[in-house]
Amino acid sequence: MALINFLKPKNQLEEGGRTAAPVQRDEGEPEKNCPNCHKDIPLSRLWANDLVCPCGYHFRMKARQRIKMITDKDSFHELYSEMKSGNPLNFPGYKDKLETVRVASGEEEAVICGTASIGKQNCCLFVMESYFMMGSMGSAVGEKITSLFEYATEHRMPVIGFTVSGGARMQEGLLSLMQMAKTSAAAKRHSDAGLLYIAVLTDPTTGGVTASFAMEADIILAEPEATVGFAGARVIEQTTKKSLPVGFQKSEFVLSHGFVDGIVSRSNQKKLLSELLKMHGRE
């Protein structure tokens, strides 16, 4: 053995480059680029922080994850999971689209409904799913939300709704449009019964959902920086041939124009909702 080899460190520990518990950057871990601070954030960090970037940017969140975040452990009982849209108008390509989206999202429809407790306060809850055709409202979404309001009216329960939607689902034509009237009528009956409805608008809440149950709550909250509006920004630009003001249709814009009660970040939502429910509860 040559002397030179004897002097070489035998392992990485002797090299001083490695500790007993190796901290190494996992090169394989996926990252997400934050559209706000433009930094690459490891997914594990985002998941540990309810998909909020350290800079405060709220990434979109799957409905089931949101339910887990907002409700008390094991308190969520799903209702109407059997309801889903068929293809009532035989719209070209819709059947395949539904099949693909169902596999990709793991959900049957664009809204999940049920009962839950939030900070020990019982309520009916609906959470729309952005990963299912961008939360578009077809007959099944309308039917589920209407049924939930009817259930809440019958059992004298408050309703909490998280909205995310590109609007009415055009593949179901007029039937989708009519869900706006149907859900609104059910929300009105619930309201007339003296019951509380709180909507939390998340990114994006637009079109027929904004023009119906999203804007019909007693208390309307929004997540930071969420797009909230009726018409799409691109359509407005094309129609008016004007450039849009900075922050147009963002929660902060909608707040300053008087259409939401407040902006609440994810980390504060559960506490605020449970306080609001408590203040409207009847002893």
Place this chain on the structure above:
Amino acid sequence: MSAVPYNRVKLARDSSRPTGLDYIKNIFKGFIEFHGDRRYADDPAIVGGIATLNGNPVTVIAIEKGHTAKERTYRNFGAPHPEGYRKALRLMKQAEKFGRPIICFIDTSGAFCGIGAEERGQGQAIAENLMEMSTLCVPVISILIGEGGSGGALALAVADRVWMLQNSVYSVISPEGCASILWKDASQAQAAAASLKLTAEDAKSLGVIERILSEKEIGKKEFYDRIRTLLTEEISELSNDLDLIGKRYDRFRRIGVNAVVKE
């Protein structure tokens, strides 16, 4: 693929068709227009007021497109702003207070898409109409006379009876908009129109409307007389209904139920 639906769209948009004000002038007597939403402005795209129908006072509300270029610009081509919908709701609440039936004439490509409209809550204005109209305690009849463009049309159509002119259309989105979103190609509008099921016959078979009005002698005295007779009969029937609000709820409640698969 049938060319009929897209031809209907073109007919519904034809500027020579009678507009909202033509119906008001020819069906009713003594129309007195009321202006403004009491909150922001008066929207010329929606005309409303009181008139008599066979001697009985009614509230009439119409989306007005205008005929001449000047009129059409003034009426914003029948695309209402939030203040238009709020004016309509104010007049409907007034009708409710004084026990007057409400008749709406709808003709719009849709609620206006603009910066001001968004700033003043276009979505909220429509949502409030949908909610409040569902429990109005007076009869409401809405007639689509041309274009029935999405939420902007529905905001005046939460009614006990919804009728459509034979060549009017009622749709969740314009065929051009649908084609450009789904197929990135606005020239596919004809295919989109056929797929959207937007004709009066389609709407009737989907249970969205009760009656299709013939366009025979459209614009002539006989045409308006026929609509006046139908309105008079229908209002007298609805006025005797003690469960108007319950039936209106059920009317919308059942739409789309059969489109939902349960498994």
